[in-house]
Amino acid sequence: MKLAGATTAATAFGATAGAANSDDYETITANGQVIRIGQGESFENKLIDLTNGNSVVLLVEGGNSVIRNVGFEGLHRGDGFMISITAPSGDVLIENVYLGDGSTKEGESFVHGPGAVFYHRDASCDVTFRHCNVQGWPNNGFYCSNTASGGSARFEHCYGKNNGVSTYRVAGGNDAIVDSVAYNDNTDYGPGWGGYTEDSGRPVWVWPGSTVSIEDSHFASGGYPHAIILRGNATAQMSGGAISGSVQGGGLNRSNVSSSPDLSVPEGTPTSAVDAASGETSETGDGVNGNDADEDDDEPALENLLLVEGDDSDVTRYEFEAEGDVEPSTAEGATIDAAAGIEDGVAYGVVADWKDAFRFDGDLLTLTVDGPGTVFVNGEEVDPSEYGEDLPHVLEIEGRGAPTSYEITVDGTIEFDGDEDPDDQATTVSGSTVQSSVTDSTQTFRFSGALTDVTFTDGEAAVFLDGEEIDPSEYGETELLPHALVIDGGDSDEPSTYSFRIDGTVVKSDYQSATIDDDDIIDDRFVRGVVDDELDAYWFEGPIDDFTLCGTATVDVQYNARNQ
Template sequence: MTTNEESGSDSDERTLVGRRSYMKAAASAVTLGVAGAGSAAAAGEDYDVIEVPAGQTHTISLGSGDTLENTLIDISARNAKFQISARGSGWEVRNLGIRGNWDETTKAEPFIVSGDGVIDNYYFADGATGDSYPNGPTGIYVANAHSGTIRINNVNIQDMPDNAIYGSSPGDLSSHPSGGGGGGDVIITNSYAADCVASSFRVGTDGSRVENCVSVGSDCGFWAFYNSPKVVDCDFSDSNLGDIRVGDGHWRDDARPRLENVRYETEHVHSGSIDGSSAGSPQRTSPEEVEGVPLSAEEAASGGGSGGVSPSPPSNGDEPDEDGEDDEELEGHLLAFVTDPSARNAEYEFTAEGAVELAEADYESPSGRSIGANGNDSVEESDGTARVSGLTGGGYGDAFRVAGPVTSIDIDQPDVMWVELDGEEMSVEEVIEATSDDDSDNGDEDESEESDHLLAFVTDADARYAEYEFTAEGAVELAEADYESPSGGSIGGNGNDTIEESDGTYRVSGLTGGGYGDAFRVSGPVTSIDIDQPDVMWVELDGEELSVEEVIDATSGDDGDEDDENDENDENEDDSEDQPSNALVIDATETGESARYRFEVSGSVEKASYQDATIDDGDSVDSTAVEGSVDGSKDAYWFSGNITDFWLNGDALVDVEYDAR
């Protein structure tokens, strides 16, 4: 650990002292008994005070294994500042308080961190003179090169002219002036931030998380700058630019934060989307309401914090009846996620068809710990499908009662977590197989779903706003794939996707990018697909990459509802009265130009030589859908019924004649 004080370009002698001993050796430190620190007292403990002289900067550098603890840095003198850097692995900053207003109005990052470390019980909330970006300090800045895991707990940061916790740089793109970020994670828990410019909590990697935190009055409470960080059990309110902010207007890189039991009022999406929605009005607005958050510099230095209140857990339907009796236990299997004692923040997700409830196992883990779900676990239900996520560790476990088939399970740390069904340890595949016959209420539906397909549109990591359209005969629903894209992004439909139905024909459009994908469950033939950027997007059917033609061919026999009608048409195909008599002509002979087209009809359709049209093998007729092109030529088709969809791009004349033969 290295320390010094600087004044302008002059600096005092730099002193290198032993690890875990710095504060007792600092020449400017004044040791105070905590008993004399008022409400900050933690009986029997001392903390050290570093009084920074006017115009000077007190510098502390931590490396691997170093610890800074039980310290108060006083910057009350004019233009007094501090500079802390922590890099490497195993470093710790605990019980640190900053007393006094930061009155220097140039941009500064006084607390820079990277690697694997912990910040616990930190107070930097006496404010800063600068009131707009970039006229002052950032609360905590995570370096661009950070590639490990930094855990930030029980911090109180207020009135910063920059972000309270600026943790998105590890997710920087390769085009960023600092270069591509190191991809490290930032875990922020049980913390409070208020009245900061830009944001209170800003992160940008998939493994980053903000949990049980409160923000009030900043430009935004939570900012998912890149990727898909998670937010759990938080309250964000009174933000100037949105309590939840997604992506960035400059880099235009999609972000998709995952929300669980987050209470907020406003949102601002630059690029990307939000996975989840507000759980209601914010309940907490002050640092006293977050357990363990220090309320003064003295309290932080002494290791004290607020009493706090617990956030409301997400509603899961397990509340007791009015007479005080619990609802009857859901019938089905007991599904449990159990951990080794060494596990920390081990996450999992699973989906199931049918009801899912939080449960308590009547046995303990091998470590002697309880196995039962809690408020950190989220159960979301949509159209009969339950999606569950949670985290546990330390030898404990989470448990659920599942009434129907478990369809997917994802365990983040399989080396320290496993899954059990009715008390028996099983593989993921064994659990899915063992529960596959449990949906007795939907037996007929299951039988009909055997012909359903998962249709997915997947992108490369560098794709931006990649659009697509498709049409299908039969129901289409948003879906979640149980696998990830090659870039590690999730594949699932969202609010940016549009599904329109008319006379049994479904037309779907959407856009995605950044290595993510959109997914749909289709129950009938896919009749057309149009991909706007085929160099960065492709289509998959049931997890297999196929060409557009292969998807259309593979699904062409799926429209079981029309089997009888098709059989009847086959029997009468020679009857002249069943021949289509309406004509559609696309004519580019007069314009001499080229055009692409596609259309669909409600009856039958076939190529024709009507009006001396040429029959082109390159034009596609699939059931009721047609796709083709003309280049100074003419195409014609016989059809029955009506034209239900038509699209033309180019310069050609279109003529429709009914009863033309």
């Protein structure tokens, strides 16, 4: 995901734009340029025209950056990689990219000729490749074995075919290949260049000493003997999916792996440069061999489409419930975001300057939106106030006769529900967090989003969510996190942005009277936010893996802060 407010204009990357073939994307004519993507920046909806014989490089120099909806059109005749990653930290998302027109060996400056994607030895970022199509490259399709010295590479719903050395070249302990495909059916590999030895053309190549995860993926070696090569003492944990061809090296642990791989393009992955640039995908999962899908596959299984379009002015949190089934979708250029989910029929998520989409059956029953985003149902903008309540969930804390203090956090907005002044109830409500105490009374709150944490500092009470008693231990940490991290904007006239990663658990906090802002995002263990002349604070447990600050704010880490 991309930080709100990050640059998205092509001119910010020094691109030379040609005449656009569509209102949905911009055409860039290759002339040997290097297009730089820096910290927090995005490069989206571009068609890169390679048909004139020239080359181009997308150089990812900063973390928390995005390449999305990019198609490389025409046979590549250069001597390098199309995408090179050097970001020293942070997350990088490369999504809906087409590199399927291949390359020749002409003018090579690498041992094996040009390749598609290169993870540089100076990089140490965590890269997710999602819905990428890479075919016909003499060198590796995804050359990511430099993760052995730091960072990670994760592949989701990717497709590789006839790549010379390997399609997925991986190494780091956190590297993973999920719901992806790679195979070879052409011993000449790419147009205009010859085949290699039997040690070439493998779908998966794992660096010595590494352990990688493979889930529900399908590989076939074609005319070459090895579908997977595990160098040295490398190992791989493979669950689900299928392999056709041998495995070199004895470190493959299999679980429910068959020998009949499905080699079609994963659903949602583009099959042409124009499809990628315009955000269109193969939702029906059609292959690229010219076979038409069944007519029944032309219609989506679920009849309605809900699209949440974000706004870069602020984050937007949403949730909705439909009458029938709900499933995520990549329609209209939307992403399938790790921060989004579906639980007990309720879909929820967060958007900034990107889109989330879902398909659903039946009527839309409830819809809650916190933020500037816009919701469309079947192409028409809808008013969330017409669907259910703004704060649809009820949370009750029922005392058991002994003084009990507690803290509640939700992924949305929470308010005290009662006629009394919250201050009279010893209740502190700040955005998405409540701190209070009860003895023999019941306190009631209404909230949107998901309940993420219920913590008792002393005593115990019964907790009811929408009328049903729940087990508080199933919601977040049962013990308070010990350490505090405070970002102080002081009296600065300019805002400061920050991002950091915790190898453990992290939650927002009002420690030292800090504000709790909805536009500060916690995505798994990665945090990013903006502070002006106030404080932002977080409770955490575990080491701080990475911290980046842009601005004049001060940062204070207090270990075991609750004991001070």
